[in-house]
Amino acid sequence: MMSFVLRRPGQSAILLLIMSVLVFAGMYVISDPVAVMAGEDATQADRQALAAALGLDRPLPVQYLTFLGNILRGDFGTSFVYGRPVLDLIFERLPATLEVVFLAMVLGLAFGIPMGIYSGLNRKKPATKLISMVTTIGYSIPNFWQALLFILIFAVWLRVLPATGRGPTTEFLGMQLSLLNPEGLRYMLLPAANLGVALICMQTRLARSGTQEVMYQDYMMFARAKGIAPPRLIGRHLLRNILIPIVTITALELGTLIAFSTVTETVFSWPGIGKLLLDAIYRSDRPVVVAYMILITLMFVLINLVADIIYAILDPRIRYS
Amino acid sequence: MALLTITDLSIAYGLADGRELEAIKDFSLTLQRGQIVGIVGQSGAGKSTIGKAILGLLGENARISDGEILLGSENIARFSERQFGAIRGKRVGYIYQNPMTALNPVLSVGEQLIEAIEANTHRRGQAARDHAIALLTSAEVSHPEERLSKYPHQLSGGLCQRIVFAIAIAAQPDLIIADEPTTALDVTVQQAVLGTLKRLALQEQIAIILITHDMGVVSQMCDEVYVLSRGRLVEHGATARIIGAPRERYTRDLMAAIPSVDEKRPRFDVLDAFEETPGRRRGIDYLKSGIASDVGQTILLSVRDLSKTFKGEKRGEGFRALDQVSFEVIAGETFGIVGESGSGKSTIGRAILGLVEPDAGATISLAGRAIASGDRKGLSQRLQCIFQDPYSSLNPRMDAGTNIIYGIVAQGLVDRRSARVLAEDLLEVVGLPRAASRKMPHAFSGGERQRIGIARALAYRPELIFCDEPTSALDVTVQAEVLNLLKELQESLGLTLVFVSHDLAVVRQMCDRLIVMKAGQIVERGSAEQVLTEPGEPYTGQLLAAMPRVLRSAEPS
Structure with a gap:
């Protein structure tokens, strides 16, 4: 078990390195920050000065190695657009995304697992057919369309929930959170529900198929x-x-x-990191995109490690092999 | 008053097309307090259905269509799921066929035992835990306290079954339904486990309904026997009478199909005449033209100094599965490898087939030529295997015919068009109709599947077939048919078989010579006749003594 946890950092470091090369090279190929930032009426001299200021006049491998060296010192670079360290930008926006995703996850598990177990156990009940129909629709509906429907129903017709924006927040451990603010929570409900619907449907289906399989096992009988x-x-x-x-x-x-709840954040004007990424791509803000992708990769690695540890806790056959 | 009275019980299963299938028809049984009765019959006879009906565990598509089940004075045939809550575990305990699957793999055995105690008695917390240890002790589980924190996969099948016993007796029920309690266990373990069960029953005055296909088990355990065929009661009576003088033909067939360690018979007396059709003739000719049948004293397979060490998790901690094993197989004979599970029998087979890499220093040669373990493709044409579990050894997504030929077609041994005809011919060779070729594996019974497995192995026209416990998952009567088939094929084709089994009675019927394995080493070798009648080693003697025998005249002990 311990060796299994300890083996990860090596693999993860290689993964991160590959990811950084891909993103760095990819951004270099698809965009020219100088052209975007300098504007159309800039002279050739202006452009060269700008490129030199940003360090973009040097060959790509040199730029990459400088970038790697800076990361090792904890410096992920400075945004071309905002002129601020990218880590500050990302961590400023991260709590907003995290709390919406957290609420969506809670909704998904709290509704999905009981509904899935119920329909797995009672295959012929009318409620099961209803659940099955609703989850199929909920799963197939496009995310942006569903978001617009939510706004139309709850904000425009019923006028019970605010349509967009983040609303007031409460500070907790240095983070600005809407979750702890009753008024802020109202602003969160629609974006969280929009993310939550697909999760509820997916968890329902997983729990149902799991239940149908496990129910007929000898140990259940x-x-x-x-x-x-x-x-x-x-x-x-x-x-x-x-x-x-x-x-x-x-x-x-x-x-x-x-990482990618961009559509929901855009429709609800929710100031999360998804929106930060989208803006950064439009404006060729390369340091933001690269740092973002590396941090996201790191996050995936960590989440998967936690999942593996949970497996081992859940199933002794994994723990002891 | 009788403890349990079943009167004219009928159970019907709803089929997909709306019709109903009567699985049990007019079954009656009377059971007194403390009595042990057996229900015997082939698989599919409906034995387990009766057991499940008593506990209200019938599937949702099954229903009791007629008759009553009186437990004491209550008719439980019409009980609701809720009412059964007062019966299950409290008044009627249950022991399931396969202890490894009866226990939940993700919960510790302690939790599973203690929850049964807490659900069915007034003991809670520490008192329940103390009772759990007492129960494990009386079920003869060594180190009961340590076992509580173990998970099922860390314990042997025999130990798991003892834990299941402890669960079944947790609330001192009046009755235990034991559904094939030892079928999944090794013979040596089987004896001890049955002994424990019988002692517990006597000690606690618990009545037992023992569901089994094994007449040997019945003759040792039961006061009375009910013989069941296709859901109908064929006959019932005292065990000694049924075994000594069966009145019905079905009971006699069931007895005749049981292989005996004590005598060798050329064939089992079961009806399995093969029709001599052109297709079968063609199939036999195909096989004969490829399988060398020069039955003489030539050594076909020679194994020298075969060792296999499995590496442990920690450095230097290895498990020696095979230790310097050497033997020779003569062309045309059936060579037996016997021993308990874990003795290394199957590992020998895997090493020969090139599925595991033996330790350095081993030589395996076929017809005088050493075979390199890397040469899998060349080997598969010369060596084939019949697997233990016919349910998992066929590809469920291919029809029977494709299962038989996909290997030989992939290797270019026959072309695709003639392969289809060949598959049908081979099905006739193993006693199945040509039309079976288009059916999917799930449409066949275990015995039929094993026949398909045999046809698949034969299709390669191999020089040697490795049979790894080919009948241990089958019923006695089906086993008799499959063994007859193997004997018949061997005679007509001059096949060389290596036959691995823990069942000495089967080995006695099949093998010319054999080796006895214990903990990776050969402890005895010789002709089957000699080893099984006058064992030279105490270990072989123990194995022989552990075989359940049908006590044809004696009273059950």
């Missing part, structure tokens, strides 16, 4: 035969066995949502 009552049968014997695929997908989704 044996547990019934030995007189175990339904609450324990489901809460312990069944749940413990269906959690592994759920943890896997939750981990993947968590990473994806934090």
Whole structure:
């Protein structure tokens, strides 16, 4: 178990290195920050001066090595657009994204797992058919379209929730959070629900297929035969066995949502990191994009490590092999 | 008053097309307190269905269509799921066929035992834990305290079954349903486990319904036997009477199919006449033209100094599965490898087939030529294998015919068009109809699947077939058919078989010569006749003594 955790950093370092090369080279090929920043009426001399100021006049490998050297000192570079260290920019925006994703995850698990277990256990009940229909629709509906519907229904017609923006926040451990502010929470509900719908549908399906498989296992019948009552049968014997695929997908989704909930953040004007990335790509703000991708890769590595540790806790066969 | 009275019980299964299939028809049984009765029959006879009905565990597509089940004075045939809560684990305990799958793999055995105690008795917390240790002790589990924190995969099958026993007796029920309690266990373990079960039953005055296909087990355990065939009661009576003088033909067939360690019979008396069709003739000719049948004293397979060490997790900690094993197989014979599970039997096979890399220094030669372990493709034409589990050894997404030929087609041994005809011919060779070729594996019974597995192995026209416990997953009557088939094929084709089994009775029926394995070493070798009648080693004697025998005249002990 320990060796398994310790083996990771080496692999992860290689992964990060490859990722940084790809993103760095990719950005170099697809965009020219000088052209974007200098504007159309800049002279050739202006452009050269700008390139020299940004360090863009040097060959690509040299730029890359300088960049790597800076990272090792903890400096991820300075945004071309904002003129501020990119880490500051990212960490300023990160809490906004994290709290929305967190709320969406809670919604997904809290509704998805019980609904999935229910429909797995009661295959022929009308409620199961309803759940199945609703989750199919919820899963197929495009995210941006669903977001617009939410705004239309809850903000325009019913006027119960604000349509866009972040609203007031409360400071907690140096982070600005809406989650702890009753008024701020109202602003969060629509974006979180928009991300949450797909999660609920996915978790429902995972829990349902897991339940249908585990329910027919010999140990479930044996547990019934030995007189175990339904609450324990489901809460312990069944749940413990269906959690592994759920943890896997939750981990993947968590990473994806934090990194790329761009559409939702854009529609709801939510000032998260997804929006930061999109703006940075439009404006060829290379340091922001590169630092962002590296941090996101690092986050995926960490999330997967945590997922692997959870597997081992859930399943002794993994723990002892 | 009788403890349990089943009267005219009928159970129907709903089929996909809306019709109903009567799985059990008019079954009646009476059981007194403390009595042990057996229900025997082939698989598919409906034995387990009766056991499940008593516990309310029938699947949702099954229903009790008629009759009653009186437990004491209550008719539990019409009980709801809720009402069964007061029966299960408290008044009726359950022991399941396969202890490895009956226990939840992700919960510790202690938790699974203690939850049963807490669900069915007034003991809680420390009192429940103390009771768990007492139960494990009486189920003869060594180091009971340490075991509580273990998980099922860390324990042997025998130990898991003892833990299942402890769970079943946790609330001192009046009755235990034991569904094939030892089928999944080794013979040596089987004896001890049955002994424990019988002692517990006597000590706690628990009645047992023992569901089994094994007449040997019945003759040792049961006071009375009920013989079941296709859901109907064929006959019932005292064990000694049923075994000594069976009245019905079905019971006699069931007895005749049981291989005996004590005598060798040329064939089992089961009906399996092969029709001599043109296709079967063609199949046999195909096989004969490829399989060298020069039955003489030539050594076909020679194994020298075969060792295999599996590396442990820590450095220097290895497990020696095979230790300097040497033997020779003569062309045309059936060579037996016997021993308990874990003795290294299957590892020998895997080394010969090139599936595991043996330790340095081993030589394996086929017809005088050493075979390199890397040469898998060349080997598969000369060496084939019949696997233990016919359920997992066929590809479920290919029809039977494709399962038989995809290997030989992939290797270019036959062209695709003639392969299809060949598959059908081979199905006839193993006693299945040509039309079976288009059916998918799930449509076949275990015995039929094993026949398909045999046809698949034969298709290569191999020089040697390695049979790894080919009948241990099958019923006695089906086993008899498959063994008859192997014997018949061997005679007509001059096949050379290496036959691995823990069942000495089967080995007695099949093998010319054999080796006895223990902890990776050969402890005894010789002709099957001599080793199994006058064992030279105490270990072989123990294995023989552990075999359940049908006590044809004696009272059950």
